[in-house]
Amino acid sequence: MADAPTPPLAGTVVHGAGRGRGLGFPTANVSPDPGTPAPPAGIHSGWLVRRATGGVHRATISVGTNPTFCDTTEVHTEVYCHDPSDEVGDLYGERVEVWFVARIRETETFASVAELVLAAREDIRRSEALLDSEHGRRVLALLS
Numbered sequence: 791m792a793d794a795p796t797p798p799l800a801g802t803v804v805h806g807a808g809r810g811r812g813l814g815f816p817t818a819n820v821s822p823d824p825g826t827p828a829p830p831a832g833i834h835s836g837w838l839v840r841r842a843t844g845g846v847h848r849a850t851i852s853v854g855t856n857p858t859f860c861d862t863t864e865v866h867t868e869v870y871c872h873d874p875s876d877e878v879g880d881l882y883g884e885r886v887e888v889w890f891v892a893r894i895r896e897t898e899t900f901a902s903v904a905e906l907v908l909a910a911r912e913d914i915r916r917s918e919a920l921l922d923s924e925h926g927r928r929v930l931a932l933l934s
């Protein structure tokens with residue numbers, strides 16, 4: 791049976807550990823609104839909507855505890871925007887929505903940061919194709 795669609799997540803962008811930029815994947819860390827059901831753990835493709843501008847951005851989302859770094863038990867929702875002109879540093883304090891398109895894989899504990907970076911590059915490549923798929927465009931149509 792197909793997975794049930796993941797409902798969109800609304801929240802506010804907060805500061806993370808600040809590691810993402812050094813890895814080549816700066817992420818917007820989204821603190822979900824209280825009472826919002828947690829999205830399923832794993833790596834997803836999706837669309838990020840900035841409430842302030844109405845801008846819609848192609849994204850890959852990590853939902854998990856970042857086990858490769860073993861530094862937290864808290865679940866983080868981290869959104870990487872594909873367009874390099876999207877300066878996620880500018881998003882702090884902003885209200886956003888994350889619209890999930892498809893789950894790509896489970897979160898893994900990698901033996902090295904280099905392996906995580908390689909996997910994340912592949913995730914982004916797959917995410918691009920999923921966003922361009924019929925289903926990805928259908929989710930996009932819900933936003934306009």
Ligand SMILES: Cc1cc2nc3c(=O)[nH]c(=O)nc-3n(C[C@H](O)[C@H](O)[C@H](O)COP(=O)(O)O)c2cc1C
Pocket residue numbers: 806807808809810811813815817819833850851852855856857858859868869870896897898899900906909910911913914
């Ligand atoms: C596409 C993508 C895939 C990721 N996959 C994993 C993963 O499998 N395992 C993991 O521990 N962290 C994963 N992460 C999360 C990174 O560990 C996290 O974004 C990074 O540590 C930066 O965290 P920070 O924003 O709190 O500084 C992934 C992040 C992205 C953007």
